[in-house]
Amino acid sequence: xxxxxxxxxxxxxxxxxxxxxxxxxxxxxxxxxxxxxxxxxxxxxxxxxxxxxxxxxxxxxxxxxxxxxxxxxxxxxxxxxxxxxxxxxxxxxxxxxxxxxxxxxxxxxxxxxxxxxxxxxxxxxxxxxxxxxxxxxxxxxxxxxxxxxxxxxxxxxxxxxxxxxxxxxxxxxxxxxxxxxxxxxxxxxxxxxxxxxxxxxxxxxxxxxxxxxxxxxxxxxxxxxxxxxxxxxxxxxxxxxxxxxxxxxxxxxxxxxxxxxxxxxxxxxxxxxxxxxxxxxxxxxxxxxxxxxxxxxxxxxxxxxxxxxxxxxxxxxxxxxxxxxxxxxxxxxxxxxxxxxxxxxxxxxxxxxxxxxxxxxxxxxxxxxxxxxxxxxxxxxxxxxxxxxxxxxxxxxxxxxxxxxxxxxxxxxxxxxxxxxxxxxxxxxxxxxxxxxxxxxxxxxxxxxxxxxxxxxxxxxxxxxxxx
Amino acid sequence: xxxxxxxxxxxxxxxxxxxxxxxxxxxxxxxxxxxxxxxxxxxxxxxxxxxxxxxxxxxxxxxxxxxxxxxxxxxxxxxxxxxxxxxxxxxxxxxxxxxxxxxxxxxxxxxxxxxxxxxxxxxxxxxxxxxxxxxxxxxxxxxxxxxxxxxxxxxxxxxxxxxxxxxxxxxxxxxxxxxxxxxxxxxxxxxxxxxxxxxxxxxxxxxxxxxxxxxxxxxxxxxxxxxxxxxxxxxxxxxxxxxxxxxxxxxxxxxxxxxxxxxxxxxxxxxxxxxxxxxxxxxxxxxxxxxxxxxxxxxxxxxxxxxxxxxxxxxxxxxxxxxxxxxxxxxxxxxxxxxxxxxxxxxxxxxxx
Numbered sequence: 001x002x003x004x005x006x007x008x009x010x011x012x013x014x015x016x017x018x019x020x021x022x023x024x025x026x027x028x029x030x031x032x033x034x035x036x037x038x039x040x041x042x043x044x045x046x047x048x049x050x051x052x053x054x055x056x057x058x059x060x061x062x063x064x065x066x067x068x069x070x071x072x073x074x075x076x077x078x079x080x081x082x083x084x085x086x087x088x089x090x091x092x093x094x095x096x097x098x099x100x101x102x103x104x105x106x107x108x109x110x111x112x113x114x115x116x117x118x119x120x121x122x123x124x125x126x127x128x129x130x131x132x133x134x135x136x137x138x139x140x141x142x143x144x145x146x147x148x149x150x151x152x153x154x155x156x157x158x159x160x161x162x163x164x165x166x167x168x169x170x171x172x173x174x175x176x177x178x179x180x181x182x183x184x185x186x187x188x189x190x191x192x193x194x195x196x197x198x199x200x201x202x203x204x205x206x207x208x209x210x211x212x213x214x215x216x217x218x219x220x221x222x223x224x225x226x227x228x229x230x231x232x233x234x235x236x237x238x239x240x241x242x243x244x245x246x247x248x249x250x251x252x253x254x255x256x257x258x259x260x261x262x263x264x265x266x267x268x269x270x271x272x273x274x275x276x277x278x279x280x281x282x283x284x285x286x287x288x289x290x291x292x293x294x295x296x297x298x299x300x301x302x303x304x305x306x307x308x309x310x311x312x313x314x315x316x317x318x319x320x321x322x323x324x325x326x327x328x329x330x331x332x333x334x335x336x337x338x339x340x341x342x343x344x345x346x347x348x349x350x351x352x353x354x355x356x357x358x359x360x361x362x363x364x365x366x367x368x369x370x371x372x373x374x375x376x377x378x379x380x381x382x383x384x385x386x387x388x389x390x391x392x393x394x395x396x397x398x399x400x401x402x403x404x405x406x407x408x409x410x411x412x413x414x415x416x417x418x419x420x421x422x423x424x425x426x427x428x429x430x431x432x433x434x435x436x437x438x439x440x441x442x443x444x445x446x447x448x449x450x451x452x453x454x455x456x457x458x459x460x461x462x463x464x465x466x467x468x
Numbered sequence: 469x470x471x472x473x474x475x476x477x478x479x480x481x482x483x484x485x486x487x488x489x490x491x492x493x494x495x496x497x498x499x500x501x502x503x504x505x506x507x508x509x510x511x512x513x514x515x516x517x518x519x520x521x522x523x524x525x526x527x528x529x530x531x532x533x534x535x536x537x538x539x540x541x542x543x544x545x546x547x548x549x550x551x552x553x554x555x556x557x558x559x560x561x562x563x564x565x566x567x568x569x570x571x572x573x574x575x576x577x578x579x580x581x582x583x584x585x586x587x588x589x590x591x592x593x594x595x596x597x598x599x600x601x602x603x604x605x606x607x608x609x610x611x612x613x614x615x616x617x618x619x620x621x622x623x624x625x626x627x628x629x630x631x632x633x634x635x636x637x638x639x640x641x642x643x644x645x646x647x648x649x650x651x652x653x654x655x656x657x658x659x660x661x662x663x664x665x666x667x668x669x670x671x672x673x674x675x676x677x678x679x680x681x682x683x684x685x686x687x688x689x690x691x692x693x694x695x696x697x698x699x700x701x702x703x704x705x706x707x708x709x710x711x712x713x714x715x716x717x718x719x720x721x722x723x724x725x726x727x728x729x730x731x732x733x734x735x736x737x738x739x740x741x742x743x744x745x746x747x748x749x750x751x752x753x754x755x756x757x758x759x760x761x762x763x764x765x766x767x768x769x770x771x772x773x774x775x776x777x778x779x780x781x782x783x784x785x786x787x788x789x790x791x792x793x794x795x796x797x798x799x800x801x802x803x804x805x806x807x808x809x810x811x812x813x814x815x816x817x818x819x820x821x
């Protein structure tokens with residue numbers, strides 16, 4: 001016995017294993033899965049009793065309705081429109097409340113610091129710079145996110161969202177993407193970083209990457225206020241009062257649709273060029289309908305969102321506030337650093353129909369897009385801190401009469417805020433989800449490139465026609 | 469003006485610091501050296517591959533044939549050969565070049581890398597068969613032996629590459645190919661394509677254009693001096709003898725893979741019920757695993773339940789759950805239409821036991 005063991009060297013064992021491997025053939029994995037299912041079936045047959053129950057019938061009836069060729073799409077649009085309306089309308093008041101509270105606190109703190117005789121620049125840096133930007137981001141972002149995401153989660157719990165993906169898949173199939181991208185896009189309306197995280201539900205790597213890279217083409221809650229303001233001041237003003245609000249809403253919808261169009265186009269382009277050789281397979285589970293546990297969703301998502309927004313405000317918005325304050329308050333040769341930089345950026349800004357101040361605001365607002373407009377206003381008014389104006393009339397006077405904004409400026413600003421690099425949090429999330437420097441870079445720079453191109457083209461075309 | 473100077477110095481210092489950081493981060497010199505080493509390795513390995521090919525076709529490799537294959541100048545080639553001889557990879561007998569046993573071992577490793585990578589690209593990345601070769605030509609020089617073994621294990625130790633060529637084992641063993649060229653196959657005998665030759669490229673492109681690939685079952689319908697007509701269950705193909713000689717076939721395996729008997733899940737009408745027979749052998753890697761995971765194993769009963777406005781995807785009930793599949797997935801599932809209960813007329817939801 002013992003000398004048989006001795007004659008068997010490791011090489012022999014490996015060679016034997018190789019030989020056996022070759023006899024096994026390529027299909028042994030299939031066999032394993034088959035036997036697993038066979039066993040499971042066997043157990044289920046003994047342990048589970050089926051009865052023909054009405055629940056099935058109801059599920060199928062609902063399915064037939066929500067995926068029906070006639071009612072499916074309108075129903076879906078109705079539900080999505082309702083969610084947006086509730087979010088925008090419902091977030092207004094709490095946003096204002098939060099802002100009032102937080103800025104009241106700032107004023108008190110500044111008074112206190114002044115009473116203690118703290119130098120003005122310490123007070124300015126801490127309260128007008130860091131704290132103000134933090135408060136701004138928090139009050140703008142928290143209410144819409146705290147309303148939007150629970151509603152979305154309820155729909156998901158209900159089982160409706162997979163049916164939306166099912167209905168829209170044909171559109172995404174044509175552009176080489178996955179139907180679930182419709183859902184990650186819808187999440188992107190709430191927050192692009194959340195949309196990027198939501199792509200985890202897409203199980204084929206290629207389609208998931210497409211969804212990650214194009215998520216930024218839907219405007220998030222942080223960019224919506226900018227779009228709404230511009231639409232109200234500029235687009236609505238070009239129409240008679242009776243149609244004004246309709247025109248403003250139409251402009252915002254047009255921008256959103258443009259974003260969807262760009263998503264599809266870029267997905268199509270990506271899937272035919274740089275993402276050609278990645279695995280792809282489409283499968284989508286349509287789970288049975290369930291009653292969502294509303295209270296649990298409300299509780300967890302309120303806690304989650306508050307923590308997320310607070311974390312983001314502290315990590316990214318506060319440093320941005322510090323930079324803004326420093327740029328606006330350190331002067332060289334009588335003009336602030338911010339003004340110097342804006343002058344430097346002015347030619348590029350003008351070439352794409354904007355100006356240096358707007359471009360600078362976009363650079364500063366990389367961490368958080370919510371502060372683009374406050375930064376622009378700060379620069380125009382020379383206040384040295386971010387600011388918001390009461391009432392659209394005053395705003396209009398400042399932008400149009402003093403700084404020469406035209407309809408082209410407004411339209412290009414809307415375009416550029418739709419098509420530019422994702423915010424810092426989203427870039428960070430792309431990096432965390434892909435773990436690839438290359439894809440993070442593509443995700444950040446591709447939308448920016450497209451933005452420059454599109455705005456440059458519109459500006460050039462408008463100038464060429466001599467319209468402005 | 470003084471302010472201007474301060475600014476200039478500040479910007480210069482900042483730029484210098486940034487350049488230093490970049491240099492330290494990117495290490496351009498080390499990168500360049502690595503690139504050189506890789507190029508040298510690629511040259512060695514391409515030479516070894518050429519010698520191995522010559523050995524297989526039992527002709528002598530010469531300096532001229534090597535120069536032609538590598539596209540190297542007459543000046544650089546002798547140096548390369550001298551270096552390879554010094555490394556003990558080849559021996560020269562007069563004009564003829566021969567692989568040493570070490571050289572052969574290395575050459576087989578390169579072939580293994582090439583074919584494994586092709587298998588990987590075809591199965592996991594879904595790259596079309598026509599684009600595999602070029603991608604693998606680049607990747608074969610970059611894979612380390614450890615990466616190769618990991619790749620081999622990950623793919624489940626495949627035996628053949630997507631063209632049907634045998635993949636050498638880590639020990640360098642090559643399973644022989646037992647097949648006949650299509651030109652020598654008897655008329656009307658069911659056959660399975662086991663190998664398509666990927667060189668010369670012109671002929672391979674013709675094979676790709678006809679959508680013929682290993683794993684397909686075919687039959688020769690007609691043999692003429694100028695052409696050959698074959699049938700694959702769906703369509704007829706007319707091939708010139710040159711093309712047909714580059715396709716190798718063997719006896720078709722027994723079972724449900726007879727082309728005529730296959731109905732696909734994608735062919736079922738709305739509400740129709742069927743039983744899964746098998747998954748198409750062409751469906752491999754990632755997409756095959758997905759379909760299996762969803763429970764589309766032989767014997768499972770399936771039913772088409774929902775089709776949206778634009779016809780795709782369709783929702784299919786399998787094992788009590790509803791899943792949506794696009795047409796491109798559903799064609800991979802072969803079914804036997806066992807309408808035990810007559811499709812549409814049946815009340816939904818009652819047929820499940």
